[in-house]
Structures are given as structure tokens and as C-alpha cells.
Amino acid sequence: MTYLRKNSSVALSVLMISLSTTAVMAQDAMSEHAGHMTMTDHAPMAALGDHGVVVDFELTDRDGALVRDEDFRGRHVLLGFGFTHCEHICPLMALNMGRVVEEAGPEMTGIFVSVDTERDTAAITDDYAGHFGEAMLGLSGSIEQINAAAKNFKVSYAVTKTQDAYTVQHTANVFLIDPNGELVDVFNFSTSPENILEAVR
Numbered sequence: 682m683t684y685l686r687k688n689s690s691v692a693l694s695v696l697m698i699s700l701s702t703t704a705v706m707a708q709d710a711m712s713e714h715a716g717h718m719t720m721t722d723h724a725p726m727a728a729l730g731d732h733g734v735v736v737d738f739e740l741t742d743r744d745g746a747l748v749r750d751e752d753f754r755g756r757h758v759l760l761g762f763g764f765t766h767c768e769h770i771c772p773l774m775a776l777n778m779g780r781v782v783e784e785a786g787p788e789m790t791g792i793f794v795s796v797d798t799e800r801d802t803a804a805i806t807d808d809y810a811g812h813f814g815e816a817m818l819g820l821s822g823s824i825e826q827i828n829a830a831a832k833n834f835k836v837s838y839a840v841t842k843t844q845d846a847y848t849v850q851h852t853a854n855v856f857l858i859d860p861n862g863e864l865v866d867v868f869n870f871s872t873s874p875e876n877i878l879e880a881v882r
């Protein structure tokens with residue numbers, strides 16, 4: 682089965698316009714998502730688990746249908762975890778992912794998975810992902826589904842709620858999965874689309 686967006690008529694977001702000063706944002710972002718990232722392009726493989734491992738996830742799309750890793754066999758997948766209220770990291774990550782997916786053509790799907798299960802429904806997540814490209818899919822799921830998927834990618838996240846703040850810290854890596862469902866490379870949220878595309882070719 683080839684999984685494509687069901688809702689592709691979303692207009693380009695102003696988010697994309699506000700993303701031209703990436704250096705400043707990355708610095709900002711370091712404090713927002715402290716503790717989970719390095720500033721090199723490639724995350725250290727030791728932190729990723731087994732290179733070449735077959736990925737495993739079961740999530741939910743905007744219609745409540747189950748979406749599994751095997752639905753994407755035969756295609757490349759670029760996948761990242763985040764949340765739609767994220768101010769700096771996720772917009773840049775999704776923007777980069779959208780550009781890669783657009784350049785790579787119809788053989789690649791981008792998947793943005795929200796770890797903010799309380800606020801981000803699958804529909805909200807999919808609308809968000811759709812701002813960044815036609816082939817960008819947003820998925821959500823139950824806490825159990827999200828935790829299982831995050832564990833598979835060695836992604837950690839933490840929701841912090843106080844009286845006046847609601848923040849989500851999360852690993853901001855971008856995972857490249859090949860048509861056999863194997864993890865082939867991992868990038869940081871700020872890795873340029875060009876560098877990711879090199880790994881696809």
C-alpha cells in the first residue's frame with residue numbers, strides 16, 4: 682500500500698517565511714530543547730541503536746486508521762518526532778524535511794509524529810505537516826503507540842506543565858528509512874536538505 686496524504690490542500694504557512702534566520706533560531710532552540718542534541722549534521726550512530734535495524738511503528742492517521750511502518754515499504758521515508766506548538770525546532774525540522782521530500786520526488790514520504798498527545802490530534806498534526814509539503818504526513822496515536830514508536834527510534838520526550846507553561850522537550854532527529862524499512866541514516870533537525878538528499882542518492 683502506498684500511503685499518501687489525504688488532505689493536501691493546505692496553504693503554505695507563514696511559518697516558512699519566518700524561517701530565514703536559522704542561525705539565531707538554532708541557538709534559541711538549544712535552550713528550548715535542552716539536552717537532546719548536538720550541532721553536528723549526523724547524530725552519532727552509537728546513540729541511534731543499530732544502523733540498519735528494521736524500524737517498527739504503529740500510529741494513527743487523521744481518520745483514526747492505523748498506520749504501520751510496513752505501509753511504506755518500497756518507498757523512502759523521512760521521519761521526525763515533535764509537536765505542533767514547538768516554536769523553533771520543529772518548524773525548521775519540518776521545513777527541511779518538506780524540502781527533501783519535494784526534491785526526492787514521489788518515492789519518498791515525510792512523516793511528522795507528534796509526541797504531544799494531549800493537544801495534537803492526528804488531524805492537527807497532519808494539518809501542520811501539510812504546511813510543509815504535499816508528501817508530508819502528520820501522525821499521532823495513543824500514548825502507548827507514541828511511546829513504542831519513540832522507543833524504536835531511541836527518541837525521548839518530556840511534557841512539562843506548570844501553571845503558566847506547557848512545554849515539550851524532545852529528541853529532534855530526522856530519520857531516513859529505506860524502501861526495505863531499514864534505518865539508514867539519522868540527521869539533526871538543522872541538517873540541510875542538500876546533505877540529507879546526498880544520503881538518499
Ligand SMILES: [Cu+2]
Pocket residue numbers: 763764767768769770771772851853
Ligand atoms: Cu520541536
